Amino acid sequence: MATIRELARHCGVSVATVSRVFNTPEVVSRETRQRVEAAATEIGYLPNESARTLATKKSNMIGLVWDTDHRRSGWRHPFLQEILVALKTALSAHGLHLLLLATGADEPDRHLRAVRRHNLDGVVMIDNGSRDPAVLALADAGIPCVALDLPLTGPCCTFVTSDNAGGARQAVDHLVRSGHHRIATIAGPARTGPGTDRLAGFRAGLAAHDLPLPPEYVVEGDFYLDSGRAAMRALLLLDTPPTAVFAAGDEMAIGALQTATEAGLRVPADIAIVGFDDIELAALIPPGLTTIAQDRTGFGTAAAEALIAMIQAGSDAPPPVPIVLPTSLARRGTA
Amino acid sequence: MATIRELARHCGVSVATVSRVFNTPEVVSRETRQRVEAAATEIGYLPNESARTLATKKSNMIGLVWDTDHRRSGWRHPFLQEILVALKTALSAHGLHLLLLATGADEPDRHLRAVRRHNLDGVVMIDNGSRDPAVLALADAGIPCVALDLPLTGPCCTFVTSDNAGGARQAVDHLVRSGHHRIATIAGPARTGPGTDRLAGFRAGLAAHDLPLPPEYVVEGDFYLDSGRAAMRALLLLDTPPTAVFAAGDEMAIGALQTATEAGLRVPADIAIVGFDDIELAALIPPGLTTIAQDRTGFGTAAAEALIAMIQAGSDAPPPVPIVLPTSLARRGTA
DNA sequence: CTGAAAGCGCTTACAG
DNA sequence: CTGAAAGCGCTTACAG
Numbered sequence: 001m002a003t004i005r006e007l008a009r010h011c012g013v014s015v016a017t018v019s020r021v022f023n024t025p026e027v028v029s030r031e032t033r034q035r036v037e038a039a040a041t042e043i044g045y046l047p048n049e050s051a052r053t054l055a056t057k058k059s060n061m062i063g064l065v066w067d068t069d070h071r072r073s074g075w076r077h078p079f080l081q082e083i084l085v086a087l088k089t090a091l092s093a094h095g096l097h098l099l100l101l102a103t104g105a106d107e108p109d110r111h112l113r114a115v116r117r118h119n120l121d122g123v124v125m126i127d128n129g130s131r132d133p134a135v136l137a138l139a140d141a142g143i144p145c146v147a148l149d150l151p152l153t154g155p156c157c158t159f160v161t162s163d164n165a166g167g168a169r170q171a172v173d174h175l176v177r178s179g180h181h182r183i184a185t186i187a188g189p190a191r192t193g194p195g196t197d198r199l200a201g202f203r204a205g206l207a208a209h210d211l212p213l214p215p216e217y218v219v220e221g222d223f224y225l226d227s228g229r230a231a232m233r234a235l236l237l238l239d240t241p242p243t244a245v246f247a248a249g250d251e252m253a254i255g256a257l258q259t260a261t262e263a264g265l266r267v268p269a270d271i272a273i274v275g276f277d278d279i280e281l282a283a284l285i286p287p288g289l290t291t292i293a294q295d296r297t298g299f300g301t302a303a304a305e306a307l308i309a310m311i312q313a314g315s316d317a318p319p320p321v322p323i324v325l326p327t328s329l330a331r332r333g334t335a
Numbered sequence: 336m337a338t339i340r341e342l343a344r345h346c347g348v349s350v351a352t353v354s355r356v357f358n359t360p361e362v363v364s365r366e367t368r369q370r371v372e373a374a375a376t377e378i379g380y381l382p383n384e385s386a387r388t389l390a391t392k393k394s395n396m397i398g399l400v401w402d403t404d405h406r407r408s409g410w411r412h413p414f415l416q417e418i419l420v421a422l423k424t425a426l427s428a429h430g431l432h433l434l435l436l437a438t439g440a441d442e443p444d445r446h447l448r449a450v451r452r453h454n455l456d457g458v459v460m461i462d463n464g465s466r467d468p469a470v471l472a473l474a475d476a477g478i479p480c481v482a483l484d485l486p487l488t489g490p491c492c493t494f495v496t497s498d499n500a501g502g503a504r505q506a507v508d509h510l511v512r513s514g515h516h517r518i519a520t521i522a523g524p525a526r527t528g529p530g531t532d533r534l535a536g537f538r539a540g541l542a543a544h545d546l547p548l549p550p551e552y553v554v555e556g557d558f559y560l561d562s563g564r565a566a567m568r569a570l571l572l573l574d575t576p577p578t579a580v581f582a583a584g585d586e587m588a589i590g591a592l593q594t595a596t597e598a599g600l601r602v603p604a605d606i607a608i609v610g611f612d613d614i615e616l617a618a619l620i621p622p623g624l625t626t627i628a629q630d631r632t633g634f635g636t637a638a639a640e641a642l643i644a645m646i647q648a649g650s651d652a653p654p655p656v657p658i659v660l661p662t663s664l665a666r667r668g669t670a
Numbered sequence: 671c672t673g674a675a676a677g678c679g680c681t682t683a684c685a686g
Numbered sequence: 687c688t689g690a691a692a693g694c695g696c697t698t699a700c701a702g
Contacts, residue, residue, distance in 0.1 A: 001451060003679055014689045019681055029687055049452045050388035051679035054694045059385065061434070080416050088435055097453075098435040099396070100423055116336060117384045118432075225619070254619060281616050284560070284589060338695055349673045354697055364671055386695035389678045 002045045011039040053119050061099045063123035065111050078277045079296045086300025094308055108133040112141055122307045144310040146303045151193050156315040160302045160323040164194050165201030167292040167327035171274040172205030175244045184217035184242035186231040186252050198248040221252045228255025250275040250282050272335035287333025295325040337380045346374040388454050396434045398458035400446050413612045414631045421635025429643055443468040447476055457642045479645040481638045486528050491650040495637045495658040499529050500536030502627040502662035506609040507540030510579045519552035519577035521566040521587050533583040556587045563590025585610040585617050585626055607670035622668025630660040
């Protein structure tokens with residue numbers, strides 16, 4: 001591993017000059033620059049990032065906070081992979097790398113510590129609905145951060161989310177257009193942003209159409225399959241069961257679909273179902289799940305852009321406004 | 336951000352002593368150690384990782400090479416998320432972080448450069464079947480690395496994979512036990528390790544049962560849904576169609592299932608289908624896909640352990656032998 | 671058990 | 687446009 005000193009000696013300039021050709025090339029003479037560049041590739045010089053970070057306090061690394069453990073070990077993001085890819089791609093374009101932060105002990109300052117220790121330039125956090133105080137601590141600390149699906153704001157913090165309320169309205173509108181009056185919902189957990197917002201949008205949608213919402217038409221699930229099955233069972237047992245169900249997540253919708261089918265009902269003839277997310281499965285499972293699609297890659301791209309904007313603007317500038325991604329109706333067989 | 340110097344002054348010792356309480360605590364007196372530790376939490380001292388890396392040449396970071404781009408933008412790993420979680424968990428236990436390497440230009444030394452620039456302690460690479468020369472370069476360079484699903488070896492390199500051949504044999508054995516003689520396969524791409532190995536295991540399984548394999552009973556897919564549909568269409572057009580199909584991946588199996596169903600065949604009565612991977616969908620899609628399950632979290636855990644072993648042993652020690660994870664038959668409705 | 675000092679490989683005012 | 691020099695925050699022989 002050649003160092004900057006060796007390279008400098010190799011072409012008879014000072015280390016300062018070598019440093020400049022890599023950082024502010026416009027400031028060094030054409031002739032010198034080319035000589036240094038040629039020598040650099042010749043001897044295989046590579047700047048040492050740790051030394052740079054030590055000198056500049058910038059690491060060119062973004063932390064990714066993504067809690068994977070204990071309290072909710074079964075948690076799965078509907079399209080984590082797409083988010084990672086989009087993030088990585090967008091950040092790469094600015095020379096930024098993504099550091100998956102190790103999940104350590106349970107101290108509320110663990111993420112903050114990691115950020116400081118590694119001189120991270122910013123962080124993106126993916127919500128898992130656990131209301132982790134360590135996540136909130138980050139938002140308060142004034143280090144550039146953007147949250148996904150979690151309405152977090154702070155001195156240098158913003159978030160990106162789908163238009164969950166609007167998407168729920170799209171679902172309701174579609175069902176009403178199809179002639180339904182008795183529409184129930186299988187909601188997501190009230191502690192999650194998407195859970196709350198989709199329920200709110202659902203209520204607003206019914207109200208806009210002057211449709212009633214009996215309390216028993218709202219049953220809360222946990223976004224997973226079994227909760228969708230249980231909820232559908234409960235709905236079918238009602239004295240006046242709904243003719244349509246909006247499930248706030250596709251897995252729950254699929255659970256509901258299975259339960260309805262097993263109960264001998266035809267979907268959508270006897271009961272219509274609309275989901276939310278547009279996971280892989282939605283298109284594959286017969287008869288095709290009608291659902292509200294999110295902008296999967298938009299998440300990562302928007303997050304990266306917002307983060308880069310904050311980093312460039314500095315932490316005293318006002319943070320970008322939250323980004324709300326539009327949803328769309330993916331019309332298939334169940335409604 | 337307090338520095339080691341401030342902390343040292345704060346408790347009247349030298350910076351060397353402070354450094355020792357964090358790195359080799361057993362070498363400093365109990366009394367001094369406790370004083371330093373107390374002061375550290377009091378003033379919120381956090382060691383600067385860049386400075387440590389610069390001094391020690393160890394970054395406590397593992398690179399993750401995971402090509403996401405251009406040539407194969409639609410590539411999806413069947414259980415990337417589980418692998419990441421398991422990796423992260425296992426590495427965390429040793430204080431190691433995971434750095435997602437930005438995918439830059441197409442130079443064959445791009446990963447190697449990233450490793451050197453960041454002083455990475457090791458790397459794990461996830462195969463996407465692209466035979467990337469940049470990946471091979473890493474294996475040759477003698478930096479500790481472990482490959483997933485890619486039979487890569489080198490001075491300090493090993494790999495972990497499922498027993499793909501054995502899994503394919505399990506599939507064949509199951510079908511034969513169910514009375515099938517005419518068994519075809521929808522293979523994975525020949526350029527991928529899993530594609531090749533599953534086909535070899537399939538052939539070996541048939542041979543072991545003295546069953547013939549007409550050439551037209553082998554059709555190659557690309558692991559994705561549509562290729563499974565196309566393959567099944569081709570198989571059904573044969574003069575003597577098979578009574579059972581082993582698809583080397585669940586998505587292809589599901590495509591085959593759909594095509595068979597659409598053609599009016601009953602599964603498994605008219606044609607049996609066995610997949611490979613045991614993705615989420617397998618259990619959810621009616622009538623339940625019979626498939627060969629991989630040890631999803633085992634991948635990440637085994638990779639982390641192998642990597643840590645190599646790092647601790649040093650690069651002159653012989654690398655661990657490749658790790659082959661056992662598979663299991665998940666028996667459901669299609670066979 | 672502890673300290674003084676050199677060194678890790680860069681960047682960046684400050685002069686010229 | 688370029689160089690000499692200080693400094694970034696640690697670690698680690700080397701003495702004692």
